[in-house]
Amino acid sequence: MLLSILLTALPGALSLHPNNGVSLSVRAPTSIGCYPTYNTGSTYPTQSLATLVNPKDATKNYVIQKDAYGIWNSKSLCDATITQSCFPNTVASVTSPVVGSQAVGSSNVNYVWNGSVWVSAGACIVYAKPPSVLNYLAGVAPDNTFLSKPCLTCAWNTLTNPTKATDLVQMPDNSLIVLGLDKTLYTCATLTVWDTCKNVPNSGAALSIDLLGDGTTLIGVGTDNQLYTRAGLSGAWVLVSGSGTVVDVTVLANGALLGTAPDGTLYKKTTLSSTWTLVPNSCCVIRTAQSPEGSILGVGPDNAVYQKVTLDSPWVILPNSKTVISAVPTSIQQYWTPSVIGVGTDNKLFAKGKDSISGPWVPIPGVTAIDLFYWVNNGIIVVTPSNSLLNCPTFSATGSNACTVIPTTGAVIGLKSVTKLGDISTLVGVGSDNRLYTRNGLISDAWTLVPNSGYVVDITFLEGGILLGTGVDGKLLTKQSLTAPWVTVANSCCVYHTVQFYDGSILGVGTDNAIYQRKTVSDPWVLLPNTQTVTSVAWAYLK
Known part of the structure; x- marks a missing residue:
């Protein structure tokens, strides 16, 4: 069958594996060096690392790691043309080695235990954390x-x-x-x-x-x-x-x-x-x-x-x-499609795939809402009709969603709209007084008022760090940060809920309860056919 992979983004900060105080040189290239090539005749304890060689491209070999079940899982791509990666553990930290144990010495040299002594496996470098491979x-x-x-x-x-x-x-x-x-x-x-x-x-x-x-x-x-x-x-x-x-x-x-x-x-x-x-x-x-x-x-x-x-x-x-x-x-x-989610006038949820937006709404049983937004890892945060928050770590169009209540005390009564800020951990919501409140994600149970943040009925966080608010008159407003003033967006009337879709465009619910789209904040609204009748709109990757 055909080989296929998906790589996640490379984190911006270096992530070095522990070295128990040993000073190792660090390199942050566009790729990482490999580990010693997998050998069928060698012994590999659990958590051992090795490399499977790509017969066509030496820069696209795979780092594999043995788990507790004896299964080798892909961890990342590696480049066999550069110095190999250092093993995660140091010789000093492996107090009871077994045959095949792997460790790095104090002079940037990899070693493997042969049952009696540590045997050199060659010079190595500690690289930045590589992109990971998903084994779907x-x-x-x-x-x-x-x-x-x-x-x-x-x-x-x-x-x-x-x-x-x-x-x-x-x-x-x-x-x-x-x-x-x-x-x-x-x-x-x-x-x-x-x-x-x-x-x-x-x-x-x-x-x-x-x-x-x-x-x-x-x-x-x-x-x-x-x-x-x-x-x-x-x-x-x-x-x-x-x-x-x-x-x-x-x-x-x-x-x-x-x-x-x-x-x-x-x-x-x-x-x-x-x-x-x-x-x-x-x-x-x-x-x-x-x-x-x-x-x-x-x-x-x-x-x-x-x-x-x-x-x-x-x-x-x-x-x-x-x-x-x-x-x-x-x-x-293959398993997740960017989808539009609509909240019906009865607070029930409906969805459409990105390529079938003009088609009929598909009901999502089990959850009711007044607002919701895409969280992380295909999860959803829901504002219920009773103004409580639900955390749905996975979300499916079939309705098989295990959602739990997020504890909240005081501060915001009649929560209208919620989104997340760019740090992902901070939630920002619109209270019944049309002002903004924040809380520390799913951890803190208290909402904190953002001074001079009124007056809006809906809030959306846009790529680039801009906040998009919907005024009480249906016009769009933007602010560069939580403490910045609101600026009216010209020719933006009239909607009362918005969301930024996966492609960067803006979706808004009009006063006719239909969904409209604008490619950017400043572009005109365009009606999406067959999108009535909803009171709020969101998007998520749905099965």
């Missing part, structure tokens, strides 16, 4: 519905896309090609409830699919257990002569093909035209995929997912990985 998996359940998990050892989550599938592969643009129950291909923008997968005409009949290294040509296993290639979605399946007999095929990062035989053993071929060669000790799986860092994932006959760090490594079961018939590494974009 998409799975297909035995009932052919979609599942996802945000890490290799996490539990599976049910997805709501209605398409039934047996296999899937992610394309370079993050969309998916799905193999349906009818053995034909479907294209899916995402696996969320908002997207309907579309059938590809004349695309059957296949048992397994993947993508060749050119990012365009599909490869599949036909119902005769032979390999076929297809020049993109519009092409036709072409038989690869003498390519059987397999039930599944995976394209590896180095361009080789990994085939699963009917008896569950693996075979490998370097090119389409070469012969299959047996991979020793590879039994027994029904499907395989390759993770971004190069490890092999396989679905066993027990419908659990297993990992081989390399083809020579043994299979190790992933905890919480049952029950699936296929599992493929994917990017996070």
